[in-house]
Amino acid sequence: QVQLQESGPGLVKPSQTLSLTCTVSGGSISSDGYYWSWIRQHPGKGLEWIGYIYYSGSTYYNPSLKSRVTISVDTSKNQFSLKLSSVTAADTAMYYCARDDGSGSYYANWGQGTLVTVSS
Amino acid sequence: DTQMTQSPSTLSASVGDRVTITCRASQSISSWLAWYQQKPGKAPKLLIYKASSLESGVPSRLSGSGSGTEFTLTISSLQPDDSATYYCQQYNSYPRTFGQGTKVEIK
Numbered sequence: 001q002v003q004l005q006e007s008g009p010g011l012v013k014p015s016q017t018l019s020l021t022c023t024v025s026g027g028s029i030s031s032d033g034y035y036w037s038w039i040r041q042h043p044g045k046g047l048e049w050i051g052y053i054y055y056s057g058s059t060y061y062n063p064s065l066k067s068r069v070t071i072s073v074d075t076s077k078n079q080f081s082l083k084l085s086s087v088t089a090a091d092t093a094m095y096y097c098a099r100d101d102g103s104g105s106y107y108a109n110w111g112q113g114t115l116v117t118v119s120s
Numbered sequence: 121d122t123q124m125t126q127s128p129s130t131l132s133a134s135v136g137d138r139v140t141i142t143c144r145a146s147q148s149i150s151s152w153l154a155w156y157q158q159k160p161g162k163a164p165k166l167l168i169y170k171a172s173s174l175e176s177g178v179p180s181r182l183s184g185s186g187s188g189t190e191f192t193l194t195i196s197s198l199q200p201d202d203s204a205t206y207y208c209q210q211y212n213s214y215p216r217t218f219g220q221g222t223k224v225e226i227k
Contacts, residue, residue: 047164047207049216062215063121096163105211106154108175110163 002027004097004111012091012118018084022097022111023077030055030075035100037107038071038082040093048093052104053080087118122146122210126219134227139195141222143208148188152212155184155193157204158221164207168193200226 008020022036029036038050051061053071061069070083084091094115098107123146133139143153151171156164166175168184171191181196195202203226208219 046220047209047218049218051215060214064215101169105152106166106169106209107156107164108166110165113163 002099002109004099004109006095006097006111006114008095008114008116010115010117012087012116013120014088014118015086018082018087018091018116018118020082020095020097020114020116021079022081023079024099025078028075029073029078029080033102035104036071036073036080037098037100039096039098039107041096041113042090042093050082050084050095052100054104089118092116092118121215122149122213122217124208124210124217124219126206126208126222128222129220130223130225132225132227133198135198135200137198139198139202139224141193141206141224143186143191143193143219145189145191145210145212149210149212151187152210153184153186153191154209154211156207156209157202158207159204167206195224198224198226202226 003025005023012018035052037052040048053059053073059071068085073080094113096113097111099109101108125144127142153171155168158164167178172184183194205221205223207221
């Protein structure tokens with residue numbers, strides 16, 4: 001059973017870059033066919049899809065965040081990462097990494113989430 | 121983007137009640153809909169995919185139905201463990217989008 005674990009700073013200053021890593025265990029991140037995604041949840045609010053990186057390295061980002069988002073993968077460490085630049089208080093959220101079912105559709109595997117607060 | 125709208129936002133029901141949550145899409149998404157359950161401090165848990173397919177291990181008292189733009193999640197006999205927030209998610213198009221959530225409370 002694949003497991004995902006987010007890590008990264010819990011506090012980021014405004015205008016800086018938020019950087020998070022998702023470590024995958026119980027399966028290879030370069031396995032054929034999986035989409036590795038980031039999803040966030042503002043405090044007390046709903047879920048917002050940020051983007052994915054496919055096992056081949058291709059990416060797709062939510063247009064609402066596209067200018068600030070980069071998702072990358074490090075197959076040697078079995079990790080994928082999120083970078084979100086020029087953050088503001090509106091980026092304060094719980095950030096989840098997730099793996100789809102193999103067709104880029106729904107998310108059967110989630111990390112526990114990591115709370116990132118943007119504040120000076 | 122495809123907007124997903126859930127109703128109600130909150131519902132309160134008694135143990136044993138039949139509960140229904142509705143999710144409407146702003147455009148047709150065929151049957152490309154998933155439902156999740158989220159408890160406080162936890163990640164969402166997949167319950168149903170392709171509108172009506174039950175994820176392995178999910179109790180059979182939960183069921184999903186619908187296609188096109190209108191979908192429902194039904195709990196046939198509400199149990200204390202069902203107290204949570206439920207989200208729908210469309211995967212017909214990118215960006216993937218979620219409903220705003222329905223909080224289910226036990227009276």
